[in-house]
Amino acid sequence: MCEKECGHDDDDKKQLLRWLLIGVVAFIVAFLFIIFLFWLITKPTKPTFVLQDATLYAFNLSSVSAPSILTSNLQVTISSRNPNQRIGIYYEKVDVYASYRNQQITLPTMIPVTYQGHKDISVWSPFLYGDAVPLSPYVATSLSQDLNTGMVLVNIKVDGKIKWRVGTWISGKYRLNANCPAYLSFGEKSKGIAFATGAAIKYQFVQGCTVEV
Numbered sequence: 001m002c003e004k005e006c007g008h009d010d011d012d013k014k015q016l017l018r019w020l021l022i023g024v025v026a027f028i029v030a031f032l033f034i035i036f037l038f039w040l041i042t043k044p045t046k047p048t049f050v051l052q053d054a055t056l057y058a059f060n061l062s063s064v065s066a067p068s069i070l071t072s073n074l075q076v077t078i079s080s081r082n083p084n085q086r087i088g089i090y091y092e093k094v095d096v097y098a099s100y101r102n103q104q105i106t107l108p109t110m111i112p113v114t115y116q117g118h119k120d121i122s123v124w125s126p127f128l129y130g131d132a133v134p135l136s137p138y139v140a141t142s143l144s145q146d147l148n149t150g151m152v153l154v155n156i157k158v159d160g161k162i163k164w165r166v167g168t169w170i171s172g173k174y175r176l177n178a179n180c181p182a183y184l185s186f187g188e189k190s191k192g193i194a195f196a197t198g199a200a201i202k203y204q205f206v207q208g209c210t211v212e213v
Contacts (some may be wrong), residue, residue, distance in 0.1 A: 024160055035055070035169075043089045044164045047116070049182035049209035052077040052123075055202045056192070059152075059184070061135075061143055068140035070105055072098065072130040076156050078157070078180065078209075079123045082116040087164050089116040094160030094176065096126045103139050106130035115165075128156075150187045156180040162213065180209035 055206045058073040078096065082089050095108035106128040116122050135143065158178035164171040182205060185191045192201035 017109065024208055040207070044057075044089075045083045046211050046213040047089060047162075048081045048083060048157060048177075049178045049180060049211055050079045050081075051182060051205045051207040051209060052079055053202060053204050054156070054182050054184070055098040055200050056184060057200045061140070061147060063140065063144065067134040067137070068144075069132045069134055069152050070100075070130060070143065071132055071139075072105055072128070074098065074106075075125060075127045076182070077123065077125045077179075078156070078158065080097045080116065081120055082119060084191045085118055088118060090114075090170070091116065091122075091176075092160075092161050094158060095186060096124070096128065096129050097157050097159070098130070099155045099157055100118055103136065104157075105133050105135075105154075110153070147186060150185055150190070152184045154182045154184055156182055156209075157211070174213050177212045180207060182207065 051074070055075045056073075057075070058071055060071045062069050062071075076096070076098075080091075088115070091111070091114040093113075094111050096111060097104055097108040098106040107130065109126040109128055111124045111126055114122050143152065156179075158176065158180070160176050161173040162176045163173055184203060190201065192203045194201050
């Protein structure tokens with residue numbers, strides 16, 4: 001008699017556990033679906049970047065010895081805008097550096113960790129330094145030719161990671177890459193504003209940047 005009752009009780013417990021497990025799994029699936037649906041509804045739009053200006057303190061190419069070396073020192077002003085109405089953006093470990101013809105010519109400068117609220121605009125003005133950077137023969141030749149013509153295209157790069165925030169929920173990290181072209185003019189073609197001391201030249205751009213997230 002006990003064996004039948006005990007066996008029946010065991011079956012009831014197993015069935016209860018089975019339904020409990022099904023309930024937990026269903027709850028998790030429904031919860032994840034709600035999060036996914038909410039994410040689709042509030043799908044984030046990538047931030048926009050604008051290169052506002054660049055102040056050039058040094059940009060010297062030396063070809064006395066091989067390889068040619070470039071020493072550059074500049075400060076750039078970059079603004080970023082969050083176009084989303086319900087989504088905030090965390091900027092984490094974001095570096096800014098300059099490159100010429102796909103060769104990095106300054107050390108990366110890290111901008112402060114920043115939270116950008118809905119429709120907010122953030123402005124950064126990092127200094128970029130490159131002391132005696134060796135250039136490949138192709139890059140050195142191209143730069144020498146560009147300097148002779150009085151126009152050099154330098155790309156200001158923004159590279160790092162961001163997180164999206166919706167309410168109290170924060171996403172995982174997403175890769176951020178922005179490319180801001182800066183046309184630097186020299187000599188008679190210079191469109192920059194020279195400081196009174198002659199120690200620097202400031203270029204105004206208000207140049208949009210391409211952004212990938």
